[in-house]
Structures are given as structure tokens and as C-alpha cells.
Amino acid sequence: MKLHEYQSKNIFSKFGIPIPKGRVATTAGEARQIAEELNGRVVIKSQVLVGGRGKAGGVKVAKDPQEAEQLATQILGMEIKGLPVRKVLVDEAAAIDQEIYFAITNDRAAKKPVMIASAAGGIDIEEVAAKTPEKIIKIHIDPLLGLREYQSRDIAASMDLPREYWRDFSKIAANLWKVYQATDATLAEINPLVITKDKRMIALDGKMIIDDNALYRQAELAEMRDIDEEVPAETEARKYGLSFIKLDGDIGCMVNGAGLAMTSMDVIKLFGGEPANFLDVGGGAGAEKVAAAMRIILSDPNVKAVLYNIFGGITRCDEVARGILTAMGEVKPKVPMVVRLVGTNAEEGRKLLENANMITAETLADAARKAVEAAKKGM
Amino acid sequence: MSILVDKNTRLLVQGITGNEGLFHTTQMVEYGTNVVGGVTPGKGGEWVLDGKIPVFDSMKLAVEATGANATIIFVPARFAADAMYEAADSGLPLIICITEGVAVQDMMSVRTYLDQKKTRLIGPNCPGLLTPGESKVGIIPGNIAMPGNVGIVSRSGTLTYEVLYAMKNVNMGASTCVGIGGDPVNGTNFIDILEMFEHDPKTEKVMLIGEIGGNEEEKAAEFIANKMTKPVAAFIAGRTAPAGKRMGHAGAIIEGGAGTAEDKIKALENAGVRVAKHPEELPSLLK
Numbered sequence: 001m002k003l004h005e006y007q008s009k010n011i012f013s014k015f016g017i018p019i020p021k022g023r024v025a026t027t028a029g030e031a032r033q034i035a036e037e038l039n040g041r042v043v044i045k046s047q048v049l050v051g052g053r054g055k056a057g058g059v060k061v062a063k064d065p066q067e068a069e070q071l072a073t074q075i076l077g078m079e080i081k082g083l084p085v086r087k088v089l090v091d092e093a094a095a096i097d098q099e100i101y102f103a104i105t106n107d108r109a110a111k112k113p114v115m116i117a118s119a120a121g122g123i124d125i126e127e128v129a130a131k132t133p134e135k136i137i138k139i140h141i142d143p144l145l146g147l148r149e150y151q152s153r154d155i156a157a158s159m160d161l162p163r164e165y166w167r168d169f170s171k172i173a174a175n176l177w178k179v180y181q182a183t184d185a186t187l188a189e190i191n192p193l194v195i196t197k198d199k200r201m202i203a204l205d206g207k208m209i210i211d212d213n214a215l216y217r218q219a220e221l222a223e224m225r226d227i228d229e230e231v232p233a234e235t236e237a238r239k240y241g242l243s244f245i246k247l248d249g250d251i252g253c254m255v256n257g258a259g260l261a262m263t264s265m266d267v268i269k270l271f272g273g274e275p276a277n278f279l280d281v282g283g284g285a286g287a288e289k290v291a292a293a294m295r296i297i298l299s300d301p302n303v304k305a306v307l308y309n310i311f312g313g314i315t316r317c318d319e320v321a322r323g324i325l326t327a328m329g330e331v332k333p334k335v336p337m338v339v340r341l342v343g344t345n346a347e348e349g350r351k352l353l354e355n356a357n358m359i360t361a362e363t364l365a366d367a368a369r370k371a372v373e374a375a376k377k378g379m
Numbered sequence: 380m381s382i383l384v385d386k387n388t389r390l391l392v393q394g395i396t397g398n399e400g401l402f403h404t405t406q407m408v409e410y411g412t413n414v415v416g417g418v419t420p421g422k423g424g425e426w427v428l429d430g431k432i433p434v435f436d437s438m439k440l441a442v443e444a445t446g447a448n449a450t451i452i453f454v455p456a457r458f459a460a461d462a463m464y465e466a467a468d469s470g471l472p473l474i475i476c477i478t479e480g481v482a483v484q485d486m487m488s489v490r491t492y493l494d495q496k497k498t499r500l501i502g503p504n505c506p507g508l509l510t511p512g513e514s515k516v517g518i519i520p521g522n523i524a525m526p527g528n529v530g531i532v533s534r535s536g537t538l539t540y541e542v543l544y545a546m547k548n549v550n551m552g553a554s555t556c557v558g559i560g561g562d563p564v565n566g567t568n569f570i571d572i573l574e575m576f577e578h579d580p581k582t583e584k585v586m587l588i589g590e591i592g593g594n595e596e597e598k599a600a601e602f603i604a605n606k607m608t609k610p611v612a613a614f615i616a617g618r619t620a621p622a623g624k625r626m627g628h629a630g631a632i633i634e635g636g637a638g639t640a641e642d643k644i645k646a647l648e649n650a651g652v653r654v655a656k657h658p659e660e661l662p663s664l665l666k
Contacts, residue, residue: 051628101628103628106487108564109594111486111490111564113484113487116629125632126632142491143484144491144492184482184484186483187630213456213482214482214483214484214485216456216457217457245621247621255537256537257537257538258535258590259533259535259536259538259616260537260538262591262619265619265620266618266657267657269618270656275619283479311537311540311541313518313520313536313537314399314518343540364657364659365657365659
């Protein structure tokens with residue numbers, strides 16, 4: 001789960017990492033008011049859950065409250081990478097001397113947390129990493145030992161941070177490690193961490209991603225989820241414990257297992273079709289979940305055919321068939337449906353669907369071919 | 380012969396009295412797996428499966444009483460890390476964790492701890508192991524596979540069943556099928572298993588089933604090119620998966636552009652691996 005910049009920085013602040021003064025606004029009037037309170041130059045920053053906001057024109061500096069209001073009006077009407085801007089953060093503007101990149105994230109190859117830092121921070125950090133990798137410092141952290149202070153000093157020294165800042169930096173590093181651990185973050189990133197002209201270190205921007213698998217013990221963070229930033233069908237799917245991603249094609253897919261769901265999409269494409277979604281009903285899905293999945297798939301007006309590919313293991317094919325029948329009674333679908341049931345109780349499942357007017361298939365390739373055909377023909 | 384599990388496997392089940400634990404214990408016993416006991420804290424002294432399998436309060440007690448040499452974990456995600464630590468501390472050489480949804484920071488700690496021990500972990504979030512005709516330690520439906528000479532290693536669950544089923548349809552059998560799990564931090568990777576297959580006399584050919592994300596397939600390709608003599612065929616899921624909207628830069632800095640299906644397929648093909656266009660095509664590539 002991604003957090004907004006303002007949410008991330010609030011968490012940083014709670015853990016003792018200095019952040020600029022500022023607040024979030026949903027209207028231009030509010031932005032003006034916050035600028036008046038801050039009494040000086042402010043930065044208006046769009047709050048959307050995607051990278052590249054600055055380059056898209058979603059971050060602007062205002063010299064006074066009036067300009068803050070103008071810029072907020074402009075930014076609140078924007079769309080960034082398809083996401084409408086609904087909130088802006090109004091922060092006091094800092095006089096910047098140096099920009100540092102600093103993050104803690106999971107290194108899946110090393111199977112350990114890694115601390116990454118660079119004296120060449122800012123919006124072009126990925127280019128820095130690609131062209132001058134020696135400017136990126138990485139230190140792995142033993143998860144059982146935690147971050148040791150010498151490691152922070154090593155990082156500070158490696159990026160030639162002047163000695164007068166080592167103590168501040170070590171403190172920020174220790175606190176970011178606490179943030180990362182306490183929130184089950186998979187990413188806690190400060191970019192830039194700035195040194196101001198008056199020699200303070202401040203986290204000017206912040207990004208965090210929380211491990212979805214840990215939300216059960218992060219109730220407070222789970223509440224911060226911004227469902228305005230999601231496709232409504234994806235929010236609905238999560239309610240039922242379904243993993244769903246909307247795509248642009250016209251063949252709806254319901255599959256059990258993420259690997260098989262991706263594969264079913266691949267095979268549809270291989271036979272000349274375009275999948276309308278990724279949907280994993282999960283292991284052991286019962287009739288109710290299957291019915292919910294079907295409603296979600298059919299709520300997409302682009303869908304011209306649906307492919308059901310169920311390989312029963314924990315999941316029982318007869319349960320899935322019952323779910324399909326329930327949903328068909330409710331939704332009365334008008335598009336052709338291709339169903340393939342294999343594995344646990346497949347025979348019973350097929351019998352249940354005998355009179356349901358569905359196209360049946362033996363193999364995955366056969367099912368995909370038939371779904372592509374059906375979508376092209378329409379019905 | 381086979382790898383990791385066979386007729387001599389003496390298995391414990393952690394979470395044996397839960398719904399899933401009990402269901403799959405029944406399935407494993409029916410398949411012929413030697414399940415010697417189970418653990419559910421607070422239910423020690425009870426028996427399951429009509430009094431055939433004893434339940435213990437702790438792994439320590441269970442191992443002492445049964446002489447087990449492997450354990451399978453079915454406990455809910457929030458208790459899984461503790462179950463893995465307990466299994467490792469009881470001295471068992473092999474842990475299979477089926478549980479899905481273990482927090483990744485928990486897994487990094489578990490993995491770091493296990494690396495200091497002589498314990499091998501398979502999973503988590505995996506379907507487990509199947510040596511057809513001998514032992515099933517996991518949830519792979521036993522009836523979709525037959526004994527044979529093809530070793531299978533996979534990051535996926537149901538996709539693996541799909542491949543086993545396609546193999547059986549053309550009378551192709553498996554030596555051992557290993558699901559290593561789809562989580563970013565797991566216990567055993569492709570290379571570990573490929574190396575075991577390379578040395579296993581019963582395995583003559585190998586299938587690798589990968590998916591997008593991470594760079595384990597690329598590392599496997601390098602291993603295959605340099606160290607393997609047995610033929611390998613592969614399938615990679617996720618050619619059509621959309622790129623995620625990336626937040627922050629750390630992922631790009633750490634992983635670069637890696638992780639796409641195209642990159643993995645190219646690396647495998649360069650290593651001499653035949654890559655299938657769809658999973659049902661896999662068996663024909665190893666004929």
C-alpha cells in the first residue's frame with residue numbers, strides 16, 4: 001500500500017525526522033490560508049500516488065498567498081499519469097544548499113534491508129544510478145542486528161558529507177530505520193534530504209510503501225489507504241479478498257492462482273486476444289467469492305467474452321460452478337463465456353454447468369482460442 | 380532416488396488441527412506420505428485421523444517423540460515466522476512452509492536466522508513438494524502427476540499443476556516437483572534446486588517455471604549455461620502483465636530494469652534453454 005507524501009512525512013516527523021512546516025489542502029482557498037499562516041514563500045505539491053510529479057508540473061513555488069491560491073487552483077485541476085489531483089501539500093519553501101538521496105528498502109536479491117544514499121540526490125537520481133553508479137552508496141542491514149551507528153557514519157563518509165553533519169545524519173538514519181521497522185515498510189524514501197542554507201537537515205520529500213501482508217498489524221496505517229486513487233472495481237475486489245487489476249482488453253478472466261492467472265492472460269494474447277483484467281480468485285474460493293468476482297468482471301462495459309480457467313487443488317471446481325450459477329442468476333450476462341474446469345471435483349462442476357449455456361474447453365490453449373473467437377464474434 | 384523428499388521422509392505437520400492442516404494431512408497420508416505427528420500449541424495429547432497421528436504442544440516434544448526429519452507448516456500468516464523459528468530450533472533439516480501472506484520483514488529475519496543453521500526452507504507461499512509414487516509434502520493434487528524422469532522447479536502453484544497435468548496427458552512423469560514459492564524473500568531459490576536435479580540420478584531433464592519480478596530466473600540461466608549438463612525447458616508467466624506504477628526510486632536503483640518476462644526469456648534462451656510459448660507446450664520441448 002502506497003502512502004502519500006504528506007502521510008509519509010507526518011510519520012517521519014513522529015519518529016523525529018525534521019520536515020518542513022506545512023499542511024495538506026483540498027481547495028485553493030485552503031492553500032491560500034496555509035500560505036498566509038506560513039508567511040513566506042511556499043511550495044504547492046500535488047499529492048498523487050505516482051512518481052514524476054515534479055516533471056509533470058505538479059510541484060510549483062509561490063512567492064505569496066495570492067500566487068499560492070492561483071497555483072493550487074491550477075494543480076488541483078490537473079491529471080498526473082491518469083490520476084486526478086485531489087489534494088495539494090502546502091509546505092514552507094526551503095533555501096537549499098545540497099540535495100541528498102536517502103532510502104531504506106528491501107533488497108530481494110540479498111534478502112535483506114538495504115540503506116541507499118547519494119550526495120547527488122533529487123529528481124534525477126535514477127539517471128545518476130544508471131550513469132554513475134559509484135555515486136550511489138549501498139549498505140545492507142542485518143535484520144536481526146538492526147542498523148548500527150557505524151554503518152550510518154560509513155554512509156556519511158562515503159558520500160563526502162561534511163563532518164559537521166554526521167551527527168544529524170546518523171540520527172536521521174537511525175530514525176528512518178525505526179520508521180521502516182515500525183511501519184512494515186517495503187520502502188521509506190527521503191528524496192531529497194536537504195541541507196539548507198542555514199545548515200539544517202530536512203526531509204523535503206517522502207515516499208513510503210507499506211507491505212500489504214503486514215497490514216493486519218498496522219491498523220492505523222491501513223486506515224490511511226486513499227481509495228480515491230484506485231479503480232473502484234479494484235477497491236470492490238479487495239473487499240472480497242480478490243486480487244484484481246483492470247486492463248484495457250475485452251476478454252474478462254477469472255483464474256485461481258496468480259501465476260496461472262498471468263499465464264491465462266498470456267495465452268489469450270498469444271491467440272490474438274486482449275485480456276480485460278487480471279483476476280486471481282485465490283485458493284479455496286467458495287461460491288460467494290466467485291459470484292463477486294464475476295460481478296466485478298462483468299461491470300466492465302468493454303468485456304465481450306469471459307474466460308474461466310480453474311485448476312482445482314484446494315479450490316473445488318463444483319464450488320466455483322455454484323458461484324458462477326449464482327452470479328449468472330443475478331447479473332444475467334449477455335456475453336459469451338468459456339469455462340475450463342480441471343482437478344478437484346471437476347466432473348461435478350462440469351455437470352452443474354451443463355445447462356448454463358457456456359462454451360466448454362479441455363485445455364488452456366483451447367479455452368483461450370475459444371474465448372478470443374467468441375469476443376470477436378460477439379453475441 | 381529423487382530430491383528432498385522420498386519414502387524415508389518422516390513428516391511433522393505444524394498447524395495440524397486447523398482446517399487446512401487437517402485436510403491436507405489427510406490427503407498426504409492417503410498418498411502414502413509418512414506423517415509421524417503434528418503440532419498445535421495447547422492441543423498436545425490429542426490424536427487426529429481416527430487416532431492414527433499424535434498431536435504435540437511444541438516442535439521440541441514432537442521431534443523427540445517421533446524422530447521426524449521434516450516439517451510442513453500450515454499455520455496462519457501471522458504465526459508463520461514463529462513456526463519457522465521453532466522448526467529450525469528443533470534441529471530439523473527441512474522445513475516446507477505453505478502459508479501465504481507472510482510479512483516480508485518477517486521473512487528477511489527468518490531467512491537471515493536460517494542461513495546460520497543447517498536448515499533448508501522451501502517456501503513460504505508455495506505448493507510444496509511431490510515425488511510421485513513416493514511422497515507428497517504439500518498441496519499439489521497427487522493424481523495429476525506420475526513417476527518419471529523430469530525434475531520440475533516452479534515459483535507458482537496452480538500453474539505448476541497445469542504443467543504436471545499436461546505432462547501426464549502425454550505420459551510424461553516427474554522425478555520430483557518443487558514449488559519454491561512466489562514471495563520476494565523465500566528459503567530456496569531456483570539454483571539450489573537445479574543443482575540438486577543435476578546430481579540426482581533419477582532426474583534426466585528439468586523444467587523451470589518462472590514469472591515476472593526479481594532476477595532469480597536470470598541467475599538460474601547463468602547457472603544452467605555454466606553448470607548444467609541435463610536439458611532444461613522453461614515457461615515464464617507474465618508476458619502481458621502491465622508494468623506497475625512505480626513509486627520512489629529505490630526499486631529502480633536496486634533492481635534496474637530487471638524483472639520483465641522478455642528479459643528472463645532472453646536470458647534463458649541465451650543459456651540454451653527452450654522456452655515454451657504456453658505451458659501446455661512444455662512437455663513437447665523435452666521429448
